[in-house]
Amino acid sequence: xxxxxxxxxxxxxxxxxxxxxxxxxxxxxxxxxxxxxxxxxxxxxxxxxxxxxxxxxxxxxxxxxxxxxxxxxxxxxxxxxxxxxxxxxxxxxxxxxxxxxxxxxxxxxxxxxxxxxxxxxxxxxxxxxxxxxxxxxxxxxxxxxxxxxxxxxxxxxxxxxxxxxxxxxxxxxxxxxxxxxxxxxxxxxxxxxxxxxxxxxxxxxxxxxxxxxxxxxxxxxxxxxxxxxxxxxxxxxxxxxxxxxxxxxxxxxxxxxxxxxxxxxxxxxxxxxxxxxxxxxxxxxxxxxxxxxxxxxxxxxxxxxxxxxxxx
Amino acid sequence: xxxxxxxxxxxxxxxxxxxxxxxxxxxxxxxxxxxxxxxxxxxxxxxxxxxxxxxxxxxxxxxxxxxxxxxxxxxxxxxxxxxxxxxxxxxxxxxxxxxxxxxxxxxxxxxxxxxxxxxxxxxxxxxxxxxxxxxxxxxxxxxxxxxxxxxxxxxxxxxxxxxxxxxxxxxxxxxxxxxxxxxxxxxxxxxxxxxxxxxxxxxxxxxxxxxxxxxxxxxxxxxxxxxxxxxxxxxxxxxxxxxxxxxxxxxxxxxxx
Numbered sequence: 001x002x003x004x005x006x007x008x009x010x011x012x013x014x015x016x017x018x019x020x021x022x023x024x025x026x027x028x029x030x031x032x033x034x035x036x037x038x039x040x041x042x043x044x045x046x047x048x049x050x051x052x053x054x055x056x057x058x059x060x061x062x063x064x065x066x067x068x069x070x071x072x073x074x075x076x077x078x079x080x081x082x083x084x085x086x087x088x089x090x091x092x093x094x095x096x097x098x099x100x101x102x103x104x105x106x107x108x109x110x111x112x113x114x115x116x117x118x119x120x121x122x123x124x125x126x127x128x129x130x131x132x133x134x135x136x137x138x139x140x141x142x143x144x145x146x147x148x149x150x151x152x153x154x155x156x157x158x159x160x161x162x163x164x165x166x167x168x169x170x171x172x173x174x175x176x177x178x179x180x181x182x183x184x185x186x187x188x189x190x191x192x193x194x195x196x197x198x199x200x201x202x203x204x205x206x207x208x209x210x211x212x213x214x215x216x217x218x219x220x221x222x223x224x225x226x227x228x229x230x231x232x233x234x235x236x237x238x239x240x241x242x243x244x245x246x247x248x249x250x251x252x253x254x255x256x257x258x259x260x261x262x263x264x265x266x267x268x269x270x271x272x273x274x275x276x277x278x279x280x281x282x283x284x285x286x287x288x289x290x291x292x293x294x295x296x297x298x299x300x301x302x303x304x305x306x307x308x309x310x311x312x
Numbered sequence: 313x314x315x316x317x318x319x320x321x322x323x324x325x326x327x328x329x330x331x332x333x334x335x336x337x338x339x340x341x342x343x344x345x346x347x348x349x350x351x352x353x354x355x356x357x358x359x360x361x362x363x364x365x366x367x368x369x370x371x372x373x374x375x376x377x378x379x380x381x382x383x384x385x386x387x388x389x390x391x392x393x394x395x396x397x398x399x400x401x402x403x404x405x406x407x408x409x410x411x412x413x414x415x416x417x418x419x420x421x422x423x424x425x426x427x428x429x430x431x432x433x434x435x436x437x438x439x440x441x442x443x444x445x446x447x448x449x450x451x452x453x454x455x456x457x458x459x460x461x462x463x464x465x466x467x468x469x470x471x472x473x474x475x476x477x478x479x480x481x482x483x484x485x486x487x488x489x490x491x492x493x494x495x496x497x498x499x500x501x502x503x504x505x506x507x508x509x510x511x512x513x514x515x516x517x518x519x520x521x522x523x524x525x526x527x528x529x530x531x532x533x534x535x536x537x538x539x540x541x542x543x544x545x546x547x548x549x550x551x552x553x554x555x556x557x558x559x560x561x562x563x564x565x566x567x568x569x
Contacts, residue, residue: 053403078405085403089396094326106319107404147400157403 003030005064006155006187007052012061014047021047023211024061029189029204034181036202037191038298043208045191046086049159052189053083066155079107082153084161088144092133096124096143099132100150109151122146123172137164145173149180156180156188162197174201199294207301214301222297230263230273231290235283237261243276256300260286316406316414320388324422329387334426337380341434344369349441364445366438367453370431371535374460374521377427381467382488384426386481388419389472393479408476408565416472420465427464431457452538459537462550463517467492469554473561477568492518515549 007029014022022044029035037045050056052065054074062069066077090099100115119128122142127135135143141164148156156177162170178201180186192198198205205222207214234240237259244250244261252265263273270289277284290296324330345366352361359365370377392398401411435450470491474484496516503510513519523536536542 053399054405055399055402075405075407078403081403081405083403085399087396089400091323091390091395091397093328094323098326102319102323103400103404105322106315106401106406108315 003032005029006031006033006066007063007189009048009063010061012048012051012063013059014044014051014056015059020211022051022208025208025213027206027213027216029187031187032181032185033187033204034177034202035187035189035204035206036198037189037206037208038195038198038294039191039208040302042210044211045208046159047211048208049083049085049157049189049191052157053081053085054078055085080153081155081157082148082150083157083159084141084144084148085157085159088140088147090132090140090143090147093131095129095131096135096139097128099143100146103147104150107151114150118146118150121149121176123169138166138169141165142169142173145176149176152184152186154186156186156190158188158190160192161190162192162194170197177201195294195298205294207298209302222294228267228289228291230267230270231286231288232261232263232273232277232284233259233286234261234277235285239280240277240282243280243282247276248272254300257302262290262300313410313414316401316410317418320414320418323390324388324418327387327390329390330384330422330426333380333383333387334429337426337430338433341430342437345434345437345441352443362443362445363438364447364449366434366442367449370434370453371456372524372533374456374463374535375518377460378464378467378492378518378521381423381464382471382485384423385419385468385471385475386485388422389415389475389481391481393475393481408568409562412472412476412561412565416469419468419472423464423468427457455543456535456537459543459546460521460550462547462554463521464550466517466550466553466557469557469561473557473564476561477564514545515552517549517553520546520549 005028007027009025009027012022012025012027013020025044025048027035027048037048039045047056051058051063065074066080068074068077091102094102096119097115100118101112104112104115116125116128119125122145124139124142124146127139130139132140132143141161145158145161148158161177162173165173174197177188177190181188190198190202199219203219204216205219206216232240237255241253241255241261244253244263250263252263254262254264256262267273267289274284274287276282348361348366351358390397398411402408431453435453471484471488474487474491475481478484478487496513496518499509499516500513500519503513514523520536523542524533525536526533537546
């Protein structure tokens with residue numbers, strides 16, 4: 001069954017003078033997906049989200065947002081969207097309740113009770129009369145989430161939504177987002193540095209590095225690719241790798257940017273690999289089985305990219 | 313746009329800045345008339361405890377009122393660039409143009425209320441406390457106000473155009489002084505030498521507000537809008553200035569987009 005496309009970008013590029021913040025991004029997000037945007041600082045994640053939210057304008061390329069691809073259309077589409085980009089922005093002199101009420105009126109959301117419901121949803125009922133300037137980082141983040149969730153948007157654009165939250169807050173917000181996605185089909189695009197947390201929620205991943213989309217993969221595909229591998233660190237990588245190919249006829253390996261060697265595929269006799277180093281007077285620094293999770297996969301992706309840059 | 317304006321009205325009602333600004337102006341008017349009354353009460357020779365003198369301070373003090381248009385624009389804009397709340401409006405589907413016009417209209421609305429309250433206080437406390445001169449001073453003050461309202465609108469418009477184009481309230485404040493005083497003062501001075509600049513300076517709003525002339529026949533001072541030609545010119549200068557600034561603002565915001 002063909003899924004409805006909520007966001008589609010084509011060669012989306014943003015540059016500031018000679019600096020390219022995002023280059024030729026082709027991303028597709030379908031209805032009901034939770035898209036995890038992963039990348040280092042400066043990879044282009046926030047730039048991408050800001051373009052969706054209308055804070056900045058693309059230098060080139062185009063995008064479709066909730067079926068709209070004109071400036072006028074984006075304004076209509078954004079009324080069906082909730083967003084937190086970078087730190088939540090509110091009026092410091094107004095309380096949590098007043099700030100939400102301000103935005104409730106602005107967004108034309110009927111019913112004053114929506115504000116109380118939103119505050120309860122994000123766990124801020126007791127702090128509703130606290131002025132924004134007096135709130136902790138975690139409270140501010142919850143209020144930002146509340147603002148994004150208010151009015152039951154079809155699409156949520158969240159930039160580091162669990163930043164500053166305590167562990168129980170992270171679990172609460174995760175459960176809330178999952179509930180919204182599963183019960184109401186809300187589509188989400190979430191950028192986060194906390195990869196372990198993202199892996200609990202995302203159904204799709206987009207990996208960004210140095211302004212480019214390096215890979216897009218579904219959670220299922222990632223799971224399939226998750227496998228045990230043998231990580232070896234030696235004092236003489238070149239010699240060891242040469243011996244791996246010649247003595248053990250092993251070609252299913254990767255040399256990572258950090259100098260470690262990953263032996264992939266089925267590994268029958270672990271001791272042969274350690275013996276290979278020892279018997280040829282190569283120092284063995286690390287030897288152990290590891291599992292590919294999101295963090296490892298991300299490092300692998302970025303590592304590959306770094307290697308490719310180095311090879312040029 | 314209506315929802316945006318309603319939300320801004322909600323915020324302004326809860327903003328201390330607006331109440332402090334208008335309240336301070338009201339207190340100033342009361343203090344002024346109370347002082348005049350007190351001096352008149354304790355000194356028989358004190359000639360200024362009259363409605364003529366009190367209301368003439370409004371007539372000759374329009375430049376001060378002009379400065380207040382900048383202050384009220386800044387207070388109502390609410391540091392939105394500093395707090396980044398402006399980006400929320402964009403994220404919720406409001407264009408910069410909608411935000412600009414909404415805030416501009418709302419500022420004019422709140423300024424009108426403030427003006428009525430402040431001028432009302434001046435006139436009310438003056439009539440209550442001071443000797444009634446009955447030489448048409450009330451009509452003169454109200455006529456001055458009517459003539460200068462377009463210039464005040466021009467002041468508010470200038471403030472908002474600069475805030476939106478420079479994306480900084482602080483930079484806009486300096487630019488506002490630059491536009492309305494920094495440009496007009498040299499033109500006025502050079503106008504003493506060059507005829508065409510003299511003619512130009514007669515249309516510059518800040519110059520008009522300070523254009524006071526001595527009537528050699530009666531020996532009294534009068535503002536430019538107290539003549540028929542001057543009254544028309546004052547209104548036209550305000551209207552033209554507002555239109556020019558609005559066009560600059562609209563073009564500038566479109567270019568930013």
